Amino acid sequence: MSARRKIQAVATAAAVLLGLAAAAPAATAAPTADAVTSAAVPANDWLRTDGNKIVDEAGNQVWLTGANWFGFNATERVFHGLWSANIENITRQMAQRGINIVRVPISTQLLLEWKAGQAIRPNVNTYVNPELEGMNNLQVFDYWLQLCEKYGLKVMLDVHSAEADNSGHTYPVWWKGTVTSELFYQGWEWVTTRYRTNDTIVAMDIKNEPHGTPNDPQRAKWDSSTDQDNFKYACETAGKRILAINPNLLILCEGIEVYPRPGATWNSPNTNPDRSPNYFYNWWGGNLRGVAEHPVDLGAHQDQLVYSPHDYGPLVFEQPWFAGDFDKESLTNDVWRPNWFYIHEQNIAPLLIGEWGGRLGQDARQDRWMAALRDLMIDNGIHHTFWCLNPNSGDTGGLLLDDWTSWDETKYNQMLKPALWQHNGKFVGLDHQVRLGGAGATTGISLAERYADGTDPVDTTAPTAPGQPTATEVTATAATLNWAAATDNVGVTAYEVLRTTSGSGGASVVTVSGTSYRATNLTASTSYTFTVRARDAAGNISAASPPLTLTTPADNGGGGDQGCAATYRVVNSWQGGYQAEVTVRNSGTAAIGGWTVNWTAPAGTTISSLWNGRLTTSGTSVTVRNEPYNGQLAASASTTFGLTGNGSGVPTGLSCVAS
Numbered sequence: 001m002s003a004r005r006k007i008q009a010v011a012t013a014a015a016v017l018l019g020l021a022a023a024a025p026a027a028t029a030a031p032t033a034d035a036v037t038s039a040a041v042p043a044n045d046w047l048r049t050d051g052n053k054i055v056d057e058a059g060n061q062v063w064l065t066g067a068n069w070f071g072f073n074a075t076e077r078v079f080h081g082l083w084s085a086n087i088e089n090i091t092r093q094m095a096q097r098g099i100n101i102v103r104v105p106i107s108t109q110l111l112l113e114w115k116a117g118q119a120i121r122p123n124v125n126t127y128v129n130p131e132l133e134g135m136n137n138l139q140v141f142d143y144w145l146q147l148c149e150k151y152g153l154k155v156m157l158d159v160h161s162a163e164a165d166n167s168g169h170t171y172p173v174w175w176k177g178t179v180t181s182e183l184f185y186q187g188w189e190w191v192t193t194r195y196r197t198n199d200t201i202v203a204m205d206i207k208n209e210p211h212g213t214p215n216d217p218q219r220a221k222w223d224s225s226t227d228q229d230n231f232k233y234a235c236e237t238a239g240k241r242i243l244a245i246n247p248n249l250l251i252l253c254e255g256i257e258v259y260p261r262p263g264a265t266w267n268s269p270n271t272n273p274d275r276s277p278n279y280f281y282n283w284w285g286g287n288l289r290g291v292a293e294h295p296v297d298l299g300a301h302q303d304q305l306v307y308s309p310h311d312y313g314p315l316v317f318e319q320p321w322f323a324g325d326f327d328k329e330s331l332t333n334d335v336w337r338p339n340w341f342y343i344h345e346q347n348i349a350p351l352l353i354g355e356w357g358g359r360l361g362q363d364a365r366q367d368r369w370m371a372a373l374r375d376l377m378i379d380n381g382i383h384h385t386f387w388c389l390n391p392n393s394g395d396t397g398g399l400l401l402d403d404w405t406s407w408d409e410t411k412y413n414q415m416l417k418p419a420l421w422q423h424n425g426k427f428v429g430l431d432h433q434v435r436l437g438g439a440g441a442t443t444g445i446s447l448a449e450r451y452a453d454g455t456d457p458v459d460t461t462a463p464t465a466p467g468q469p470t471a472t473e474v475t476a477t478a479a480t481l482n483w484a485a486a487t488d489n490v491g492v493t494a495y496e497v498l499r500t501t502s503g504s505g506g507a508s509v510v511t512v513s514g515t516s517y518r519a520t521n522l523t524a525s526t527s528y529t530f531t532v533r534a535r536d537a538a539g540n541i542s543a544a545s546p547p548l549t550l551t552t553p554a555d556n557g558g559g560g561d562q563g564c565a566a567t568y569r570v571v572n573s574w575q576g577g578y579q580a581e582v583t584v585r586n587s588g589t590a591a592i593g594g595w596t597v598n599w600t601a602p603a604g605t606t607i608s609s610l611w612n613g614r615l616t617t618s619g620t621s622v623t624v625r626n627e628p629y630n631g632q633l634a635a636s637a638s639t640t641f642g643l644t645g646n647g648s649g650v651p652t653g654l655s656c657v658a659s
Helices: 004-016 088-094 108-115 135-148 180-196 233-243 301-306 328-345 366-379 409-418
Strands: 047-050 053-056 067-069 101-107 153-162 200-205 250-253 259-262 279-281 306-309 383-385 426-428 470-472 479-482 491-499 507-512 517-521 527-536 547-550 563-576 579-584 595-600 606-611 614-618 620-625 638-646 654-658
Touching: 047 250, 047 301, 067 153, 088 135, 101 108, 101 200, 101 383, 108 153, 108 426, 153 180, 153 250, 233 250, 233 301, 250 279, 250 301, 301 306, 328 366, 366 409, 366 507, 383 409, 383 606, 409 491, 409 507, 470 547, 479 527, 491 517, 507 517, 563 595, 579 595, 606 614
Parallel strands: 067 101, 067 383, 101 153, 153 200, 200 250, 250 306
Antiparallel strands: 047 053, 259 279, 470 479, 479 517, 491 507, 491 527, 527 547, 563 579, 563 654, 579 638, 595 620, 595 654, 606 638, 614 620
């Protein structure tokens, strides 16, 4: 909400709050009693830092828990998905589902185009977005900011790349071609000036995933020099120039890719491109080891600094730490603490994990990594923005399915929802006057409502133990578990299912939001023991349920029946074109390691783009094979791929072959 409208609204809001009953015990682990300093309702929603916490203008602790929506960074120069879905529906759904901040990737090229008055008319579907008729892409962005204000959402801008390019994030540094470092800074200054009084935009992520190794022609380093390729210096320079215009914005500095080991320098050779003994490696943007020796200095505005690493799982890249039986403890000790978690533990500054997420239910290690990181963030109140809303993110998928309307309920409920800021069963927004979800919202509350009574008692009561699990639909490779719900003084938010294999001392953990779980990827003729624990939003964990031990039946010597089935449907069409979605389901009783879908396209039909699969064509014959991340399907499991094309979208001879 703008500052002017805030001042008008604050008196009314304060009067309403005086009539509220005292709040029940807190239902989130992030804001604690120590952080509450005032029950006053600030007129603005600007944020600042206090040690490793982020607080509002009254000193009340907040928790930024959001998601990414990309497209303005790409060649389309507008949010992806507006070719299928309505911009207000998507925005409202994000808010109603508890996302309180949206990270929006942009490009420096886009900012410079807007600065020069060169906004373009974007390619959006005005049949489903009639309100965008006639708008250029800057007007679309401004319209969306008004929607965010309407529904209580806050925004973070992220320069994802120098050029407007769908693959621009792969370029390692913040300058490229005609986009110089100075123009990079000027782009930030322009957008800051344009929105300097609009507290819907509360944070600026200076540059997405600076990276590169000493072998690369261009690479980002981190030291105390003023060299062009020193990202610490670039982050300081951009941050100070932004804060000179609006001193209230949060400045996010990501990490880099490599950092010299003790005894090495930035001039040391990188003799082993995979893992050199001279350098520590991590994800692009995920290496913040340099902060220990060379912290970012924002001068008088140091309390606006947030460090923002990125972290991903094995389906994105097979990092060395995913080999073997890793868990939350090993990831914390071996990867997260030395690269960035120490910043939180040592109270240096807040952390916001700008990108995390991925596909769920396709790789047990991927699910284990994602649950471990989610729990670390919940336990420590670490801020985050999930990657991503878009279903067309090839290596992660999205919160939305390929129709851009339906949500991936399993991913949302199991992974993201438990890590969203909640209090007394409601999602908490970052706007003091507007409820998250908008006026009359029943799923969210405003920041003023969250701190209405000026207190925040710490919830230390654990839930009761859940009931003993029971098993149904047991096959050689899967079983469905059900259990009686636990109770809690505030409310249970999730259940942890622990599985121990006969002859193994280890336990695997998955977190679900309901009281049932389909355990897959089991081995025939093997004994498993399952227990369940309940978790509340304050991070309290119950005692384990009584155990259930079951033995899977034999697979009759054939590894089970393998098969797959494909379903093709047109989800959108327009004059001369269409969008389709294909669902591939494992129709057998054993897991499959891959699939191939074939069909014959109508004459004159061409496929212009396809995601989540590998396309080959020969005349009218179309073949789509799985990607490495979505080929493995347990019995009855399914995945989807999507496509757009020209002509008619109805094929013949659709078939699926498992491998």
